[in-house]
Amino acid sequence: MVRINRIYTGTGDDGTTGLGDGQRVPKDQVRITAYGTVDELSSVLGVLMTLPGVEPVAAWVRQIQNDLFDLGADLAVPGKGGERLRITPEYVKRLESWIDEANEGLEPLKSFVLPGGHPLAAWMHMARTVCRRAERWVVTLTREEPERTGLEPLHYLNRLSDLFFVLSRRANDGGKLDVLWRPGGQEAK
Numbered sequence: 001m002v003r004i005n006r007i008y009t010g011t012g013d014d015g016t017t018g019l020g021d022g023q024r025v026p027k028d029q030v031r032i033t034a035y036g037t038v039d040e041l042s043s044v045l046g047v048l049m050t051l052p053g054v055e056p057v058a059a060w061v062r063q064i065q066n067d068l069f070d071l072g073a074d075l076a077v078p079g080k081g082g083e084r085l086r087i088t089p090e091y092v093k094r095l096e097s098w099i100d101e102a103n104e105g106l107e108p109l110k111s112f113v114l115p116g117g118h119p120l121a122a123w124m125h126m127a128r129t130v131c132r133r134a135e136r137w138v139v140t141l142t143r144e145e146p147e148r149t150g151l152e153p154l155h156y157l158n159r160l161s162d163l164f165f166v167l168s169r170r171a172n173d174g175g176k177l178d179v180l181w182r183p184g185g186q187e188a189k
Contacts, residue, residue: 020077030144034137035075041130042068048123053171060098064160067091071153075141078148087152095159102166106175113165116179117172124168131161 017032018024025032042065048054049061070086115125135157142149169175 020073030137030141031075031078034134034141035072037130037134037137038068038072038075041127041134042072044123044127044130048120048127051120051123053118053120057102057167057170063094067156071156074153075138075149078145087150087156089152089155092152092155092159095156095163099159099163099166102163102170106166106169109175110180112181113169114179114181115168117168117177121168121171121177124164124171128161128164128168131157131164135161 015028019031045061045065045068049058054061067087070091074086115122115129135154138149138153138157142151142154169178172178
């Protein structure tokens with residue numbers, strides 16, 4: 001169990017932070033930026049959980065927040081050849097089953113969807129875009145340190161952003177309130 005007695009230590013005052021394996025690295029290092037963005041995503045989900053209408057997917061969102069802490073731990077403790085990794089294919093399969101369930105009954109899209117509609121849908125889009133940013137940072141990290149990262153974090157984040165998109169459509173009354181892109185300056189009707 002984690003036990004934290006002091007919030008500040010002063011050890012990061014020089015612009016470095018400690019990884020889970022004890023090594024000190026600059027706070028702007030790719031690994032730190034990657035798991036920092038994952039932490040930001042969890043915070044977005046915390047805001048999302050305060051909104052009306054979240055109740056049907058609240059248990060999923062709380063599970064995702066826990067998953068994101070697992071992912072952050074994976075990224076904060078660089079493994080070697082898959083050591084100490086928590087994010088497994090089972091996490092991705094769970095997301096895929098949720099996507100399938102949430103997508104049932106939604107009308108096929110005929111245009112791209114702009115963020116908006118119901119506030120919950122807009123925050124799902126915010127979660128989706130922060131998730132995509134985290135994914136981009138993990139791509140960079142994986143390219144720089146492939147033997148120390150593994151591919152499951154990428155798989156997880158890719159599916160997770162898809163889930164947020166589908167959940168945004170569900171929050172928009174099954175897609176009826178989706179704000180559709182009108183290319184080329186077409187006027188809204």
